[in-house]
Amino acid sequence: MDITKLKLRQIRDMLDNKETSCEELVNAYTGRINDLDGELSCFITRTSEGALEQARNADKSIAGGDAAELTGIPLAISDNICTKGIKTTAGGKMLEEFIPPYDATVISRLNEQGAVLLGKTNLDEMGIDITTRNSHFGSTKNPFNIDDSTIGITAGVASGLFPVGIGADTGGSMLIPAANCGVTSIRPTYGRVSRYGLIANASSFDQIGGVANDAHDLAILLGGIAGFDEFDRTSSTRDADFTAKIGNSIKGMKIALPKEFYGDMVDDEIKQAVLSAAKQYEEMGANLIEVSIPSIEFAIPAYYIIANAEFSSNLARYDGIKFGYRAEDIDSYEQLVKRSRTEAFGDETKRRILLGNFVLSSDSYKDYFEKALAVRQKMISEFNDVFASCDVILTPTNIAISQAQDAATNYNSIYCTAPTSMAMLPSITTTCGYSNSGMPIGMSITGRKFDEATIIGLADQFERGFNKILPALIGGR
């Protein structure tokens, strides 16, 4: 069975029509993981045995005519989402041996439906980057260019190690790797999916979403995990049908192109690819409207001020006392905390903790944190202004084809994805072209709050007419 290009919807049909069993599928994916993951390093923890058991249970449910949308669907979870009894490291040494005594709400929902967990995938420590260069477990290779690194959940879908995956995005930590790996990913509206059990990076930005081969699969996946959760009081009670606009005509749809995303910050090849996709939308009947969101100029500093502040506070609990890494041979409480944190956190994590503490300190709170909050409010109102006359916003996902290696440039890499996260808006990224070097280029469609259906419908329309290129790694084997 060639599972390489299988979509969630095809698997659903195959399982429901008894063309294959879930057990067979899991064996096939496990085999492929065995073949390729040594090179790719997508996984931190594999759960092959548990997966087989889940698969057999799913087969029983399906045979009993008791299948939900995600029953028997094999998938992977980013390792910052807590799984009861299964190691959850968040990509760091601090939680290298952490086994949560509880499931994240998304995991409970997947388990209720009988989805099958193949393993937990690699990410930067606490989800702070887009490259896994800051993972304690080494970096994951991009199947399009194994000299370039990416995160496990996107590389895995791109390489056909699993058809869909669930991860989290904060300022672009899932959307950008998805663009780089030529897959589709959604970061829903903040509050759409419960964050309970997601190991916090920056709480007012963190949002669980998905990675898949196309937008339609994402809509189904999202339907299985979204919705209010009493354990996350920031989660929304709004209902949604994420597939509602799939196949709808986009005639008359107003697509905003904010000029700030088409300036010098963004690589020319990327701009051209996204603008050519915009042209195609225009040909399908949409109206392109050039707009401006001036506060984007301050987005990066404002984002890092708020995100690092929250990050520093969220990570304070890792003190070596209750869980996680604990330094040895210590003789005082202060030393225990200091040494545990010094020895277990990576450099970038420490840098962000320091920056976060700095902006929250009483001497700089007003000059930094309050101003950043003001920028965030301004940006929210500017986005609202755009949505008063437009339906969606179209932007590049990434500013560069290949990931920059130094931290300073790296901070700019979320230039296109951080602003929409600051405004808590839903964004979907899908591949809109390839660079001369053969690397995928992604475009992001951002919608009104809680209007995931529109951006999913729009991404799906584009994907229908787009010829995807498979990564060399897959074509070659």
Add this chain to the structure above:
Amino acid sequence: MFIPVIGLEVHAELLTDSKIFCGCSAEFGGDHNTRCCPGCAGFPGTLPMLNKRAVEYAIRAGFTMNCDINKLTYWDRKNYFYPDLPTAYQISQLYLPLCVNGEVEINVDGQNSKKIRIHQIHLEEDAGKLVHDDFNNVSLADYNRGGIPLIEIVTEPDFSNAEEVKEFIEKISLLLQYAGVCECKMEQGQLRADVNISLMRESDTQLGTRAEIKNLNSIKSITRAIEYEIQRQTKILQSGEKVVQETRRFNENRGTTSSLRSKVDAHDYRYFPDPDIPAVTITQTELDGIKAQLPELPDARLERYIDEYKLTPINARILIADRAISDFFDEAVKSYNKPKSISDFIIVELLRRINLGELDANDIPFSAAEFARLVQAADEQKIAKNNAKTTLRYMIETGDSLDKVAEENGFWIKEDREKLISTIDKILAENENVVAEYLAGEVKVFGYLMGQCTKALRGVCTPQSIKKELEDKLEKLK
């Protein structure tokens, strides 16, 4: 020559069933770490779920202290490392606390009243506890207390001496008990205070440098700490030196305070709004609903007892000092409208039993109406005074009803006239000599005759009717 300027921060644990941000029991005690969950132990990925009841209780407390309630409120993180604080930040309120601008009236020197301004009351979580094992030289963390809802009542620096502070603590304890939000058992840590003290000269226009004494958990400690600190600072200022701004701790055994940390080492708590807890908006209707749940407060009751019921201020104060007793009193008066009799019987008899530990004011085994019936029976001499006291004791001891106790012990006085007359006749006949003495003018022997009759007629007639009949009979013999 120096005027002390004192302000308080009082922490009160709220009486909610569950903790402020998770479903764990908020009850006091329990084996170590049996009343905690991943949430209140700060495990990765867990999130706070605000307890609505805690918000209501804090608002109730605010109403009793005449505060304005902020209809939009949110929570902030107060960041600091300490092993009893699982997340290394306490969820508290700094920027927009629930209750602001209140005032509480206290009595000073028994007569005058003084208004203490409340700066704010905010709602926050308690921390866990450290258990030190000096034998094995380890400290262990117990998170049972972590996440119990607390209100912190912050006053303006309106106190001038320890006596006023004591009055205030007693007053707010009473208010919180009436509001039903805190039992204020200081020995269980339900009420704890931090005291800020500075001294100034009468001619000074600015406050002096203050010291903060942390974590005082009895009125006695508070009083002693304040008195010591006033002495200490006076000495420093008199010798021309300066008071250092610092946090101090009170040493219970020595009765002294000592430095904990100076301003230089003071924590920078890096407060910022907690992104995990959505801001709460409270409507006027909700506020009205919470207000409607409040009982009549102690000051209003005191006034009513004195003005309407004509109780002495001392007795009125005793009654209102415990809401359960005051409620019981009011209920009893509803069935027997003799407030003074009820009040006396409560203060002399019922409270004595409570103080002896024979029963709990919150768990009296009979109704106020039944108690009122007993008082009435005693008033109307249907039960002899002494027997009424005994009846109460038996009712407490056995849980039996008034009727059962009085019946079984023959306490009911039946007013059997026939037996009264025949018994008195019989006694007079048996004591001819004594009667003769009486008739000869030796009136003090009346007591002896009366005693004989009362003894023989216990439970048959009231002493009054015995006395009247005996007097009549003797008169006729003259």
